[in-house]
Amino acid sequence: MAVRTLVVHVGDWSVLAAKVPPDEPAAVLRANRVVACSPAARRDGVVVGQRRREAQGRCPALVVFDHDDARDARLFEAVVATVESFTPRIEISRPGVCALATRGPSRYFGGDRSLADQVLERVDAVLADQGWPGAVGVGVADGPFAAGLAAEVAAGLAAGSAGSARAEAGSAGAAGSAVRLVAPDASSAFLAPLPVGVLDRGGLADADGLADVLVRLGLRTLGAVAALPAADLVARFGLDGRMAHRLARGLDERPPDTRIPPPALRFETEIDPPADRVDVVAFAAKALADDLHEQLDRRGLACTRVAILAETEHGESLERVWRHEGALAAGAIADRVRWQLDGWLNGSAAHRPTSGISLLALVPDEVVAATGRQLGFWGGETAVDDRAERAFARVQGLLGPEAVTVPEWRGGRGPGEQIVRVPVHAVDLTGPRQGRPEMRAAPWPGRLPAPSPAVVHPEPVSCEVVDGESIAVGVSGRGLVSAAPARLSIRGGPWVEVSAWAGPWPVDERWWDPPAHRRRARFQVVVGDGRAHLLSVEGGRWWVEATYD
Amino acid sequence: MAAVINPTSLDEVALLTRPVTLARDQVVAVLAGLRGLMPDGGLPRGSTVIVDGDGAATSLALALAAGPSAAGGWVAVVGRDDLGLAAAIEMGLVFERLALVAEPPPDQWATVVAALIGAVDVVVVGPARRVRAADARRLAARARERGTVLIQSAPGSGSGSGSGSGSGSAGRATGGRATGGRATGGRATGGATTGGPTATLEADLRLTVVATHWQGLGAGHGHLQARRLTVETSGRRRAARPRRGELWLPDRHGRIRPVATDASTDARTDASTGACGGAYAGSDIDRLDDPCREVS
Numbered sequence: 154m155a156v157r158t159l160v161v162h163v164g165d166w167s168v169l170a171a172k173v174p175p176d177e178p179a180a181v182l183r184a185n186r187v188v189a190c191s192p193a194a195r196r197d198g199v200v201v202g203q204r205r206r207e208a209q210g211r212c213p214a215l216v217v218f219d220h221d222d223a224r225d226a227r228l229f230e231a232v233v234a235t236v237e238s239f240t241p242r243i244e245i246s247r248p249g250v251c252a253l254a255t256r257g258p259s260r261y262f263g264g265d266r267s268l269a270d271q272v273l274e275r276v277d278a279v280l281a282d283q284g285w286p287g288a289v290g291v292g293v294a295d296g297p298f299a300a301g302l303a304a305e306v307a308a309g310l311a312a313g314s315a316g317s318a319r320a321e322a323g324s325a326g327a328a329g330s331a332v333r334l335v336a337p338d339a340s341s342a343f344l345a346p347l348p349v350g351v352l353d354r355g356g357l358a359d360a361d362g363l364a365d366v367l368v369r370l371g372l373r374t375l376g377a378v379a380a381l382p383a384a385d386l387v388a389r390f391g392l393d394g395r396m397a398h399r400l401a402r403g404l405d406e407r408p409p410d411t412r413i414p415p416p417a418l419r420f421e422t423e424i425d426p427p428a429d430r431v432d433v434v435a436f437a438a439k440a441l442a443d444d445l446h447e448q449l450d451r452r453g454l455a456c457t458r459v460a461i462l463a464e465t466e467h468g469e470s471l472e473r474v475w476r477h478e479g480a481l482a483a484g485a486i487a488d489r490v491r492w493q494l495d496g497w498l499n500g501s502a503a504h505r506p507t508s509g510i511s512l513l514a515l516v517p518d519e520v521v522a523a524t525g526r527q528l529g530f531w532g533g534e535t536a537v538d539d540r541a542e543r544a545f546a547r548v549q550g551l552l553g554p555e556a557v558t559v560p561e562w563r564g565g566r567g568p569g570e571q572i573v574r575v576p577v578h579a580v581d582l583t584g585p586r587q588g589r590p591e592m593r594a595a596p597w598p599g600r601l602p603a604p605s606p607a608v609v610h611p612e613p614v615s616c617e618v619v620d621g622e623s624i625a626v627g628v629s630g631r632g633l634v635s636a637a638p639a640r641l642s643i644r645g646g647p648w649v650e651v652s653a654w655a656g657p658w659p660v661d662e663r664w665w666d667p668p669a670h671r672r673r674a675r676f677q678v679v680v681g682d683g684r685a686h687l688l689s690v691e692g693g694r695w696w697v698e699a700t701y702d
Numbered sequence: 703m704a705a706v707i708n709p710t711s712l713d714e715v716a717l718l719t720r721p722v723t724l725a726r727d728q729v730v731a732v733l734a735g736l737r738g739l740m741p742d743g744g745l746p747r748g749s750t751v752i753v754d755g756d757g758a759a760t761s762l763a764l765a766l767a768a769g770p771s772a773a774g775g776w777v778a779v780v781g782r783d784d785l786g787l788a789a790a791i792e793m794g795l796v797f798e799r800l801a802l803v804a805e806p807p808p809d810q811w812a813t814v815v816a817a818l819i820g821a822v823d824v825v826v827v828g829p830a831r832r833v834r835a836a837d838a839r840r841l842a843a844r845a846r847e848r849g850t851v852l853i854q855s856a857p858g859s860g861s862g863s864g865s866g867s868g869s870g871s872a873g874r875a876t877g878g879r880a881t882g883g884r885a886t887g888g889r890a891t892g893g894a895t896t897g898g899p900t901a902t903l904e905a906d907l908r909l910t911v912v913a914t915h916w917q918g919l920g921a922g923h924g925h926l927q928a929r930r931l932t933v934e935t936s937g938r939r940r941a942a943r944p945r946r947g948e949l950w951l952p953d954r955h956g957r958i959r960p961v962a963t964d965a966s967t968d969a970r971t972d973a974s975t976g977a978c979g980g981a982y983a984g985s986d987i988d989r990l991d992d993p994c995r996e997v998s
Contacts, residue, residue: 541776541801544821548803548814556804560787560797572787574802602925604952605788607760637922653919677926683914684757685926699786701916701926702760 155296155405157337159255159269161236161276162290162304163229165189166249170228171218174284178212183220185564205564213665223492225249230496233473234504235279239272244297244458244474248492250304252297252476265293269332277331287331294335298355298400299344307333340403345376355400363393375401420445420515427466427509431495434463434510438490439546442483445515456481458519461490463497464512471497471506474518484542484578486515545577554578566600566660568687568699569609599660601675606687606699613696616643616688618651618676628674628690632659641680641688643697650681657690730823730851732769733794735949735958739909739933741941745770748846750903751853755911758931760785761793761951762909763855765958767824768794770851775823780815781805782828782855792956812837820848827854838903854903907937912946918954928954930961 163169167181167189178194180187187208190199197212209215225248233251236243240258245251255265262268269291276289292303308331335343349367352375353360372378378386379401386394399405420441428434449456459481464470475481475489490513497506545557558574565571618626620636627635634657640648656676663669673691675698680686685701709715729744737743745751745766753763760782767777772794779785780803791797801822806814811833818825819841845852912934918927931951936944948961 538776540821541778541799544778544818545801547817551810551814551817552804552806556806558802558804560791560800560802562797568786568788572791574787577801603792603956604926604929605786605792607764607786607789607793608784609786611783634922653916653921653924655919655922655924677919679916679919679926682756683916685916685919685929701929702758 155299155340155403157255157259157265157293157295158252158297158300159258159265159272159291159293160246160250160252160297160300160304161232161272162292162301162308163232163249163276163280164288164290164305164308165191166229167220167225168218169280169283169285169288170221170225170248172283173216173218175288177216178214179216179218180208181218181220184561188220222248222488223495226489226492227495227499230493230500231279231504232276233496234500235275236272238275239268241472242474244476246297246301246476250301252300255293265334266332269293269334273332290331290333292333292335294343295337295340295403296405299335299340299403301354302347302351303333303335303343307331341376341379341401344401344403345374345379347375348373349375349378349397351375352397352400355396359393363390363397366390367397418445418448418517420448421462422513424509424511424513427511429498429509431491431498434494434513435487435491437513438515439483439487441513441515442486442490445486445517446483449517449520453522454517454520455522456486456517456520458517459486459489460516460518461486461493462512462514462516463490463494463510464514465506466508466511467506469506469508476519484546488578490515549578564597566597566662568601568606569611571597571600571605599658601687604701606685606701608700608702610697610699613689613698614644616641616695616697617645618678618688618690618695619648627693628657628659632657632674638676638678641678641686651678652681653679656688728849730770730775731773733765733772733958735951735960736765736769738960739935739945739947739949741907741935741937741943741945745851746906747849747851749851749906750842750845751851751907751909752903752905753853753855753909753911755909755933757914758911758929758951759855761789761929762911762931762933763826763853764790764793764795765951766853766909767826767851770823771796771799775799776801776821777824777826778803778818778822779826780818780828781811782826792952793958808833812841815841815852816844819844819850819852822850824851824853827852829855842903852903854905905937906939907935907941910934910936928952 165175168179168191169175171179171181173179173191175191176193178191178197178199180190180194180199182188182205185205187199187201187203187205189201190208194208194212194215197215199208199212199215203211205217209217229245229248229251233243233245236251236253239262240253243251243253255268259265259268262271273289273291276291277286280286280288288308290304290306290308292300292305292307294300294303349364349372352364367373367378372381378397381398383395383398386398388394390397422437422441424434424437428437445456445459458474458476460472460474462470462472471493473493475486475493477485481489494510497504498510499505549557555576557577559577559580560572561575561580563571563573618638619640620626621639622636623640624636626638629635638651638654641651642648654676657674658676659674660672662671664672671691673689676688676690678686678688686697687699687701689696689698709718728747729740729742730747731744732740751766753759753766771777776799777795778801779790782802783805785802787802790800803814803818805828815825815827825845841852910933911931913932915930916926916928917930918924929951930948932946932948934944934946935941950957950959950961952958
């Protein structure tokens, strides 16, 4: 029997956290894809998963934000604190979504319906302060998976958006309300009409791939999956198939008998002198998380839910349970400590602690058998990744967290715009990375053809270009060059002959946005010694943008 | 004379039973196109490689790192904030296993590089500024012990001030001084323990780009398509005998491959004589097609 669960789901949380009013079109992007957008943007046709260009094409006034987990989590603390007034055991699945088991609170607050209504009212009041009334949905059902979907359906109705799945499933329920109650034992009926794509909420290893195959096999809804014999799904898809089947039937992800009781472990550290800055605690948390990980590793376990407890000198304490569908890595646990404390220490005056944090404890709350990370026999690739990750952490410790970056595909025309650097702690090094190089095939009219320059100057270097008569070369408003470039001098250095050149290639970017508007023309030149440069001329001045070194 | 050794202590037994393959005898695969340049057919593990010369040192350093990267290794690039990432990916570095470290302050440079050696397979460093000779030696020794390849794209070639040793802003001026310091102090007193304030790493293998020639760009038309390099290899031990090779980096199809020998002389004369004009560009591109067909 699945645990009866209440889920609070705030739609478009990332946009809300970016402090945008809902009537302003805005979107949050990660790796050039929309991950959340405001209702106003949605009305203009922006949808999650769209590319930046496409979204801006649909809605030219769109304000774009970069995705920031820490910002999302910090602001969500206010919502969690509100829900905490109902029950102390709250589980945060991700910023924007939290869950609680209803068994105790329901009795106290007069039943599921009454509890859900009160939670909704209180959370909505908090969100209304931020200017986002009606963005929250509350769902109650058997099991976190069904409850989460119920809340999503409810939030969808409340926000006035209706994805096809939401409309179908939601129409049956309490129409117009932001609460969706699924009666006990009715979870499977509630889930049946939903498309198989929602399985990615359930923490399968490869949900997208599985959903894709299921659709191609003609199984479009969870009901169709649930109707199959479990043995067949296991035979075809293995563990993922069994899990999908259990989810589709509205049961817990794992059969009750295989649940491993968490070992009686508690990792705590005293912080002396008490810390009132988040980074000091986060540093201690990293070591603590490593310790926890090692201990669990020794038992062959991985942690899927962890409780983080912080206590101040004056005895105030804040405990939160964080859940992750996959296993929480040490770095991920440390991140969550940082988010939680960031929200607490920098939150509203009413909730803020009155003194520094003196104690930090981590308790693994739910564990599963560790299956994911089998090291190679001779220390294969995972060992290599681990080693690299540790070294990067060390370098970050020496130079600061922003010092180590990894590339991420972003798209653009200029040589430095196509791939950007993101801090290494913002990505999971071992998992597949978003922003795959395959996206390079996306059309960027006016993009420079390969080969790309190996040196892109962070600040363009000024230079001068003259023709055969030593008169400065210019580009007219119609994109015509005044004379063939003959000589080039970089930063006032000696003149070198230009032996071959091509251009001008005019680039007129963001003409609809006066402050960001840039109009320039690019040239490729080869100079006497065989070097090639990428020059650009903007407002009559020449710059070396990049060098083909 | 005595052929029989009687081990008398455990240490001697350990010496006798030590594996005969040392770290330096193991090589990491490089891209097929670069194999001809390597004395061992690959990068010896734990070696220090310096890539210098004009016009293509950065690309060549990236191409060297691409082999180990494709074979599943991590590549870390230290202190090259100006690295063109798109070029790195085009050269064959694997997106998911590339990390970039910002330029460390001079007193931490050696510590940061030492932390990366052993953890990643290839460390690419930019022109080192103010590294003590002792630090440089210690890094090389650490690399040798841990089997990490250390590639330095040497001073003077990395940045884009067209005329080698730059003159101008403050940053560039320090770079220039570092180069000078190496030429006098580093080289002459290389063996002294208290070396000068600056030194470069001692190279096991040095690749020098002798000549660069771009194709595809004409007088006002075309775009850069293919680059032909002449590279000289020198170094210590097995690399001591200098070799010279020509390669496309990249050719017109974006591949890295050695220049087929028969066409090489023709193109070289072209490069030195007529470097400009439509006729040159057109004819050269046509000629370029032939080796492509031979290979593919």
